[in-house]
Amino acid sequence: MVMLRKRFVIFSGGTLGAQALREIRDGDVLVGADRGALDLIRHGYRPDMVLGDFDSVTDSEADLIRQMSRQFVPCDPVKKDSTDTEMAMAWALEQGAGEIILCGVLGTRWDHSLANVHLLRIGLDHGVPCRIVDEYNELMLMDNRAVLTVARSRFTHVSLLPLSQEVTGITLGGFQYPLHEATLTIGQSLGISNVLIGEQGTIVIREGLLLVIQSTDRAEP
Template sequence: MKGVVISSGKIASKSFYDEYIKDADFIICCDGGANVAYKYGFVPNLIIGDFDSVDKEVLEFFKINGIQIMEFPCEKDKTDTQIAIEYLAEKGFDEVVMLSCTGKRLDHVLANISLLYYLLERNIKGAIVDENNIIMMTRNKIKIHGKKGQLLSLLPYTQTVRGICTKGLYYSLEDGVMEFGNPYGVSNVIIEDEAIVEVKDGVLLVILSSD
């Protein structure tokens, strides 16, 4: 099952959201993410948060229309996005796509990237997607379906990542090693319809980007 989480970050175009929610089994809006749903006219299954960023009239609209709402205190030990991710994991979803999870707040962006690790630890396919990037994480093998000429960056998420092998990239690696603090894997280039990245030990951040 595929779950989609829409947070309070950068708002994209309607067509962007349509692409990712069209085959979703469950949609969660985190706080201000409900403003996106209201703006573009799609209906979430659940709205969660402390509701410090959602418009009051938007929240009232969804309440009147019977959408499930879970409210949490402002002073808590988890972000709204984390609560949503944990909810989907507990419900048995095997794929989670995170939208509006990037933007001006770098602290939230980094926190959201760390949630990819939470999903990885539970064997749940996860991705953070915006209009310019798809951010993923792997500890074994991942296939990337991009376009020739697109940029693909590989960054270590653990202190050391060993046994990195790549196919379909301009700068190839065979049994490569990456260490935290030496980001030489930035801005590789896809040269085939499908790129493959394999890892033997450690966790690798994989970022597909378009300018």
């Protein structure tokens, strides 16, 4: 009998809109990273695991998180080498996650936002599909091991940005602005704001790490 690996949805302390809650499906493992756990609890969810230093919540909020979580793992805010979100990501991978969705990992703190985008590399290295999702964006990271299929959705634009110094052999199918064996280097904007011409498109690369961002100017009501 084949055991299906579960989806893990991580809620972190960045900007969390209504879209984050719409990502949750029956059977998902819900993980709260610091203040992200509070958002889950306030919307009627009981996190399966909560990790963090809880420096962004009050003592009473921390008590609520502790009481309402199935597992609660606090850490010292000074004596740690990873962000709360990275710890949550590492835990999900240790549990054998089949897919990881990161919510609330983008926001006003761009140091944290960029660090969280880099976490997509960890998922890629483990062979686990991983996405960052918010009201306006969905981010994925790909390498040359597989063709990435991008489906038409509420996100109207698809942008490509290199996360390595160079990405070579970029070939697009089903896009308004095609590329064939193209190269992108850091600093170029050639891959910004493409659009699908059908229900789906494909992206193939030969070498490098390519960040694929689907985006929209309008959030769902």
